[in-house]
Amino acid sequence: MTFDVPVRSLLDLCRSRKKTIVTAESCTGGLICAALTEVSGSSDVVWGGFVTYANEAKTTVLDVPESLLREKGAVSREVVEAMARGALVKSGASLSVAVSGIAGPGGGSPDKPVGTVWIATSLKEGDVYSEQFLFTGDRTQVRRDTVHNALRICEKIILNESSLDSKLS
Template identity: 55%
Template sequence: MLPPTDAQLREQAQALGDRLAAAREHLVTAESCTGGWIAKCLTDIAGSSAWFDCGMVVYSYEAKQALLGVRPQTLEEHGAVSRETAIEMVSGALVHSGASLAVAVTGIAGPGGGSEDKPVGTVWIAWKRRGGYASASVFRFEGDREAVRRQTVGKALEGVAALLG
């Protein structure tokens, strides 16, 4: 699968923004491996302040704990790139924002940092609606750092659209 182009991500973000506005929903992002790229795609859309609440970029364990409330035990037992961490990130994003929907991403974009269990391209994405249950999926994206990050942004936006129903 080819990573989405800038034009495709912009189209996807615009469509999602239109849906969020129509539903009167607000979104928060919690990003590790994408470094704020999801938030950037969304806020590139004029009028995004009507439906985008805030974005948090959390690379370190300390930032994940301080800004999102990820438990040290979770990070120690499962690592930053795990279902458990992604779920705590997405839940914490809702706790620490005024948004009604959240998406969180954590992964290994490369070129280094991978392992046999978690190779480069491993990304966990979690989604949650305020008052609901979090869902999370793991992806194994191919390509270089940019390709992994582009694919992550695309899948994250797809999942928010699915959460809207």
């Protein structure tokens, strides 16, 4: 899968701001990290990634509390933020991006239809930003849109880190 995202500009921004990035992925299955590492030389800013597709992986690898998964579900603000924080702790990177969603074609519900995706980014300093999306299209399109938006949000977070709050514009 090729990615129509500004990966080079994000990597250059990470270099200029001395940031390292780690991913914590569920519905994308490693595609965000794959997009980042598609560029030669990205190893100086890309720590790596965690693919935590199953809930058990989220708890054992990223220390997402089982109770949180039971109460809120894997596709929730609380879980994706815990994934982002867990990835930072486990990696020592300075920026994380985490995603969890329902790519389809099955698995949706009235409360969380297919295409529902949560994306969270976290800075080592503790600030977390998360946003919910409802993408349309088939499984491939939902995953592609998730990758694109996750990388776009990372870029915004780095550019706005001195004024990070719950609403980035």
